[in-house]
Amino acid sequence: MNKEQTIKELKNIVKPYIQNQEAFDALTEDTDFINDLKINSANLVDIILDIEEKYDIVIDNEAMERMVNVKSALEIIETKLSEKNQ
Amino acid sequence: MNNEEIIAQLPYSKPFLFVDEIVHINENGVEGTYTFDENLDFYKGHFKEMPVTPGVILTEVMAQIGLVCLGVFLFDNSFNKTASIALTSTEIEFLKPVFPKEKVTVISEKIYFRFGKLKCKVIMKNAKGEEVCMGTIAGMIV
Numbered sequence: 001m002n003k004e005q006t007i008k009e010l011k012n013i014v015k016p017y018i019q020n021q022e023a024f025d026a027l028t029e030d031t032d033f034i035n036d037l038k039i040n041s042a043n044l045v046d047i048i049l050d051i052e053e054k055y056d057i058v059i060d061n062e063a064m065e066r067m068v069n070v071k072s073a074l075e076i077i078e079t080k081l082s083e084k085n086q
Numbered sequence: 087m088n089n090e091e092i093i094a095q096l097p098y099s100k101p102f103l104f105v106d107e108i109v110h111i112n113e114n115g116v117e118g119t120y121t122f123d124e125n126l127d128f129y130k131g132h133f134k135e136m137p138v139t140p141g142v143i144l145t146e147v148m149a150q151i152g153l154v155c156l157g158v159f160l161f162d163n164s165f166n167k168t169a170s171i172a173l174t175s176t177e178i179e180f181l182k183p184v185f186p187k188e189k190v191t192v193i194s195e196k197i198y199f200r201f202g203k204l205k206c207k208v209i210m211k212n213a214k215g216e217e218v219c220m221g222t223i224a225g226m227i228v
Binding site: 040041042043045048049061064 | 175198200201203
């Protein structure tokens with residue numbers, strides 16, 4: 001998985017739901033979805049479903065709860081993709 | 087849980103209970119009806135001398151039947167008095183007015199139910215079968 005590419009894809013997925021454009025423009029791995037991008041928790045569910053569709057993976061409750069920032073999202077996508085390709 | 091039991095579980099009462107009957111319900115959707123009582127308080131002011139059901143009330147009817155009834159059904163027995171529900175988003179188009187004493191039917195189709203969030207495509211029809219409003223509504227258990 002190419003991290004730069006995945007971050008770019010992730011930015012496209014979260015873009016419709018962000019409330020803080022500045023934090024979005026300056027997005028890094030440490031960017032927090034709720035605290036920095038001001039995404040509300042209900043829309044976080046839509047983001048997770050969009051991620052599932054984009055990467056053809058299934059995100060469970062436990063992974064959902066961990067997915068608070070860009071870094072954890074990347075880790076979860078990578079883990080689920082590698083599980084799928086085993 | 088039968089249809090009457092679902093209505094009994096709803097966290098609303100008069101004058102803000104907007105469900106009369108659940109026609110049918112399953113894990114993919116629900117259909118229910120409500121008849122607007124002409125004595126409802128908001129008709130006195132919306133509008134002056136010309137009562138028309140406010141769009142926010144039509145939205146509420148769609149949410150109570152289409153989302154909350156279905157949510158109670160989907161949560162089954164895990165839905166109880168300590169559970170608190172919240173409307174999270176609505177996107178509705180209003181096509182026709184609804185007047186006092188009209189009976190409306192709400193038809194809701196589940197888009198998804200994941201991580202405690204329920205999102206549905208909801209249509210309201212009048213007694214003639216004409217669509218009066220339609221859109222998507224989402225809510226969560228919080």
